[in-house]
Amino acid sequence: MAPFREGVDPEYLSFIDPWDNMKMCKNTMVWFISKGDEITKDTFRSFGSCKVYTPGLEVKFHYRLYACALADPPYYSFDDGVEHVGDIEAILSRDYQxxxxxQERYNAKLKRSVHQLSIEHKVVFGNKGDNLTFRSLIDSKEVSNSVIRFDH
Incomplete structure (x- = not known):
């Protein structure tokens, strides 16, 4: 997701983020590797994300993996040339500390407090695209680790 661009993004992709009431756009792409980039066993990309959650309930992070062979990759996940290749899900139990x-703040529009969790993710790429590892960290501690293998 990305900030909504008025007059550019289709309105049906918009939603309001419950944390800061900012208008956002769904189905936008973040590309970690560009066509022609060299990938070695040590290649990785890190990114942070925030998620609004409800204390006492499990927290699910769901990410979709995409590939694109185009030199100029598209902006939206549904554009021509984008291929869905997998999914990653990390679940934190409801009693996770x-x-x-x-953070917690009161959202006047929702008339309730909202809670937000900051998490860091690290994608480690394997040799020649054989596999990748997806790690999630909170307070610099690994809370989730998934290995994804691709069939050739």
Whole structure:
């Protein structure tokens, strides 16, 4: 997701983020590797994300993996040339102690408090695209680790 661009993004892709009431756009792409980039066993990309959650309920992070062979990759996940190749899900139990990477604020529009968790993700690429590892960290501690293997 990305900030909504008025007059550019289709309105049906818009939603309001419950944390800061900012208008956002669904189905936008973040490409970690560009065509022609060299990938070695040590190649990785990190990114942070935030998720609004409800204390006492499990927290699910769901990410879709995409590939694109185009030199100029598209902006939306549904554009021509984008291929869905897998999914990653990390689940934190309802009694997980999130530590200091959480915030709480009152949302006047929703008339309730909202809680937000900050998490860092690291994607480690294998040799020649054989596999990748997806790690999630909170307070610099690994809370989830998934290995994805691709059939050739």
């Amino acid at each position: 999130f530590g200091r990477d959480t």
